[in-house]
């Protein structure tokens with residue numbers, strides 16, 4: 001039986017020991033100068049959490065796991081409104 005999750009959950013809540021762990025390993029493998037600081041990472045994910053394009057940890061605009069996309073400093077929100085600013 002799968003664990004129920006809400007559409008607005010991030011992977012950290014849906015699958016902390018599975019896909020999320022793999023995402024965090026990829027984030028940790030990013031060179032530090034390519035990674036967002038924790039404040040910016042949290043800010044981006046806070047915007048994703050209230051975005052109608054988030055579905056179970058995935059951005060429906062691009063198909064990325066938002067916790068991975070948000071970690072890269074040069075990433076932009078793929079929505080035409082560029083929600084991350």
Ligand code: SF4
Pocket residue numbers: 047048049051052053054058059060061062066076077078079083084
């Ligand atoms: S469109 Fe932007 S703000 Fe919305 S889930 Fe995707 S990356 Fe996050």
